[in-house]
Amino acid sequence: xxxxxDKEHERLIYIGSSASEQFWDDHWQTxxxxxxxxxxxxxxxAKTTKKYLRTGSKVLEGGCGQANHVYxxxxxxxxxxxxxxxxxxxxxxxxxxxxxxxxxxxxRKLPFEENYFDGYWSVGVIEHFWSGFNDIASEMARVIRGGxxxxxxxxxxxxxxxxxxKHKNYQxxxxxxxxxxxxxxxxxxxxxxxxxxxxxxxxVIHSRGFDGVKGIKDEISLIKPLFQKIYxxxxxxxxxxxxxxxxxxxxxxxxxxxFVLQNK
Numbered sequence: 001x002x003x004x005x006d007k008e009h010e011r012l013i014y015i016g017s018s019a020s021e022q023f024w025d026d027h028w029q030t031x032x033x034x035x036x037x038x039x040x041x042x043x044x045x046a047k048t049t050k051k052y053l054r055t056g057s058k059v060l061e062g063g064c065g066q067a068n069h070v071y072x073x074x075x076x077x078x079x080x081x082x083x084x085x086x087x088x089x090x091x092x093x094x095x096x097x098x099x100x101x102x103x104x105x106x107x108r109k110l111p112f113e114e115n116y117f118d119g120y121w122s123v124g125v126i127e128h129f130w131s132g133f134n135d136i137a138s139e140m141a142r143v144i145r146g147g148x149x150x151x152x153x154x155x156x157x158x159x160x161x162x163x164x165x166k167h168k169n170y171q172x173x174x175x176x177x178x179x180x181x182x183x184x185x186x187x188x189x190x191x192x193x194x195x196x197x198x199x200x201x202x203x204v205i206h207s208r209g210f211d212g213v214k215g216i217k218d219e220i221s222l223i224k225p226l227f228q229k230i231y232x233x234x235x236x237x238x239x240x241x242x243x244x245x246x247x248x249x250x251x252x253x254x255x256x257x258x259f260v261l262q263n264k
Contacts, residue, residue: 030066110139
């Protein structure tokens with residue numbers, strides 16, 4: 001995956017594989033789809049949701065992938081709905097988890113009425129659209145009721161990445177405004193991104209950086225081999241190391257950021 005710094009918009013552009021429907025169908029392919037769906041019954045998404053919404057609240061995950069967060073929300077008593085635009089993935093979700101409500105659709109044009117949801121989860125979705133997230137944000141504001149919550153995550157220009165960009169250690173983006181072949185995602189400027197959401201009536205309630213291990217390993221080549229092992233390993237010592245690194249460095253170096261916003 002190649003990365004370029006777009007100075008005009010203060011963001012990174014990732015070029016590799018285009019994030020198309022086919023890409024996601026291939027990406028979510030697994031030999032045991034049911035196991036993938038049920039792999040995180042106590043996911044951080046469900047735990048975070050419980051801090052803000054009552055059991056039984058209607059919650060959407062737009063861009064649900066393998067729907068493991070939808071399953072966790074369902075397990076914790078929420079009226080959860082998952083939506084994804086990868087058609088084969090949706091078919092498999094319906095086959096292997098018929099107890100879940102999964103819809104095929106586009107987050108830029110949701111098939112739901114106004115004020116339909118108490119909460120909406122968007123986990124690493126808005127960064128994959130070259131044309132931007134305006135339509136996605138407008139749909140979020142439309143379907144979340146007044147007083148409801150948007151839980152939004154996306155890759156960010158962390159303090160570390162801004163420092164690297166300032167010292168011109170990224171290749172400069174010199175492409176045109178048209179979408180390049182193989183566009184995958186952006187790492188967005190969090191301040192300007194959230195300003196757009198606040199202009200639609202959202203208020204930031206909470207924010208935090210996360211995935212500090214990835215945020216460091218992707219930027220500092222000298223320590224990447226060690227951090228890659230920590231990132232990939234599932235043994236207990238690696239999990240503890242990831243937790244310590246995240247708590248210590250995610251504010252400055254986290255790959256992504258979580259924002260909890262309330263629709264006023």
